[in-house]
Amino acid sequence: NAGVMQNPRHLVRRRGQEARLRCSPMKGHSHVYWYRQLPEEGLKFMVYLQKENIIDESGMPKERFSAEFPKEGPSILRIQQVVRGDSAAYFCASSPKSSMNTEAFFGQGTRLTVV
Amino acid sequence: GENVEQHPSTLSVQEGDSAVIKCTYSDSASNYFPWYKQELGKRPQLIIDIRSNVGEKKDQRIAVTLNKTAKHFSLHITETQPEDSAVYFCAAWTGGGNKLTFGTGTQLKVEL
Numbered sequence: 001n002a003g004v005m006q007n008p009r010h011l012v013r014r015r016g017q018e019a020r021l022r023c024s025p026m027k028g029h030s031h032v033y034w035y036r037q038l039p040e041e042g043l044k045f046m047v048y049l050q051k052e053n054i055i056d057e058s059g060m061p062k063e064r065f066s067a068e069f070p071k072e073g074p075s076i077l078r079i080q081q082v083v084r085g086d087s088a089a090y091f092c093a094s095s096p097k098s099s100m101n102t103e104a105f106f107g108q109g110t111r112l113t114v115v
Numbered sequence: 116g117e118n119v120e121q122h123p124s125t126l127s128v129q130e131g132d133s134a135v136i137k138c139t140y141s142d143s144a145s146n147y148f149p150w151y152k153q154e155l156g157k158r159p160q161l162i163i164d165i166r167s168n169v170g171e172k173k174d175q176r177i178a179v180t181l182n183k184t185a186k187h188f189s190l191h192i193t194e195t196q197p198e199d200s201a202v203y204f205c206a207a208w209t210g211g212g213n214k215l216t217f218g219t220g221t222q223l224k225v226e227l
Contacts, residue, residue: 104215
């Protein structure tokens with residue numbers, strides 16, 4: 001079991017460009033969560049997805065950010081027209097079921113730097 | 116509410132001493148409380164968890180206690196070692212199970 005896989009590990013974008021972050025959940029996991037971590041801060045929930053469905057996007061900024069988890073392939077977090085304030089580590093986690101009683105495991109994260 | 120509060124924000128102990136980190140939560144429906152350890156530049160790693168049907172769980176030098184009535188839970192690390200130095204996050208499932216809400220983290224430093 002390869003664990004939660006995220007790529008790229010590091011991503012540099014110029015202001016105004018688009019950033020695409022990918023997350024493949026653990027085998028057998030169909031629930032994906034995206035978190036953002038600013039330098040020396042905590043983990044802030046962004047969005048929760050199941051295959052082909054966004055379940056909870058209460059933590060997503062209203063503009064420029066979107067997420068998807070297609071039937072085939074990884075989950076994608078997309079940031080359009082990036083700004084310097086988007087620089088952060090973006091972590092993906094997965095769990096095997098929707099429950100308030102289940103473990104969640106994190107990927108290595110993508111460190112986005114906007115220059 | 117879906118808040119998880121964590122204290123202290125920083126904790127410095129001498130090697131061999133014990134460390135205690137405390138968290139409170141507000142969502143009464145929460146019933147699973149994991150603790151994650153994050154080393155600098157790395158992913159959060161699950162180190163121990165507790166479910167609401169037990170009051171205490173121990174794994175070698177790490178233990179977690181839960182008081183569901185008071186809505187607080189704590190992490191206890193005994194015989195601390197330098198490799199225990201990291202940021203520790205508590206968490207609780209909130210929002211009907213839609214999200215793990217994290218505490219603000221505790222920077223633990225174990226000094227020689």
